[in-house]
Amino acid sequence: MCNIGQDALTTARYAGTCSSTSPDEPRLNQDLYTRFACVLHFMDTHLDEDLPLSRLAEIAGVSRWHFQRQFAALFGLGVYEYIQLRRLKRAALQLAFRPGQSVLDIALESGYAGPEAFARAFRRQWGQSPSGFRQSPRWHDWHYTYLPLYTLRNRHMTPLRPLQPEIVERAATPVAILQHQGDPALLGQTIRRFIAWRKRNQMPPSTHATFNVLYNDPYTTPAAQYRIDLAVACPPPVVGGDEGLVADVLPGGRYARLRYTGPDETLGAAIRALYVDWLPYSGETLRDTPLWIERVRFYPDVPEHQAISDIYLPLV
Known part of the structure; x- marks a missing residue:
């Protein structure tokens, strides 16, 4: 169960959305993965907000002094690297599939102060400008860049709620x-x-x-x-x-x-x-x-x- 302390959002909101690893792993590891999976879920559902480390550490139930190292050790990504990947993935899909959406609007939705900062981050990630990606996306590079992200989220965010088709x-x-x-x-x-x-x-x-x-x-x-x-x-x-x-x-x-x-x-x-x-x-x-x-x-x-x-x- 996810512990979010004094945050206005309740623990019950996250019940059933955060998962543990395979059942043969030590119980301690399962609990740790479950708590950090709650952090992933929280970040994904609040991607447009500021996400200070103190808040994320509280959700994980660990000291803010150790949160970043534990996150990276568990998932193989830094916490802010994960957030940037999530935001830039959304931005790339908006550029590719929503031509009526301006680059400025996409930049602001991605948490950047303006198109220049967004373009620098986007080019560092893809080697293309946002307008260049919109015109001719390098899909092969995009896909394999996000494979680690897919593996991370597919493993640690599998719902535990019983299936009821x-x-x-x-x-x-x-x-x-x-x-x-x-x-x-x-x-x-x-x-x-x-x-x-x-x-x-x-x-x-x-x-x-x-x-x-x-x-x-x-x-x-x-x-x-x-x-x-x-x-x-x-x-x-x-x-x-x-x-x-x-x-x-x-x-x-x-x-x-x-x-x-x-x-x-x-x-x-x-x-x-x-x-x-x-x-x-x-x-x-x-x-x-x-x-x-x-x-x-x-x-x-x-x-x-x-x-x-x-x-x-x-x-x-």
Whole structure:
């Protein structure tokens, strides 16, 4: 359980969101990881605020004189390095996928006094200016820079709340899909093409649902074999244009539907928990079709911890 001392936020707010490491580790280490996982969660949900060390150390329940060293020893990142990575990741996605958002607004949201300081930090991180990244992102560098961040958050922020999917029946859904096959580091390029097609065909997320069909895990699959389909609800016919979208159908039938709220880094942990913790005891049998998710609320339109995805696990 997270201890946040005299902070106005209550400990109960964090119950169920902070996790420990594997059960075979010493109990002391589990408690330590759990308390510091609460710090990660707090930083993620207060990314736009000042985050003084004294406040973070209080949440961890450790002396402020030792907090920084313990954080770095546990996670392999300095506390302010972690905060900067989180903020610059959001900024990069806003630059790439939200062309109507000004660089100045993105800089201010990222905690910088102005575009010059933001540009210096951004260039140090990526070797590109914010405007250069917006025009032509170096997705490969971006992806592999954030792999350690993905590993850190996926390991230490797995929810402990019991999974409670609901069994639902869905009708078949006609969609237009854009397949991404190959290196997951280049998925950002495919997403930009997908967004461009939707804008040209006037299919915003507010009126046309967005789906991802997940064939395998980008972090455990050889890059050449990785596949994900980006899909939008769309009745036929589909005119794919230069982007290459084609008509398809999300199969109807029975599904276990689990609503997941939070960042994509821990979405995979929720999916694994469905397979490992829920399915064996559910009495259900999987259908021979890939699982898919519906994107209900999008990051970076909302903060990562407020993004909502409905996971659909196909059942016989």
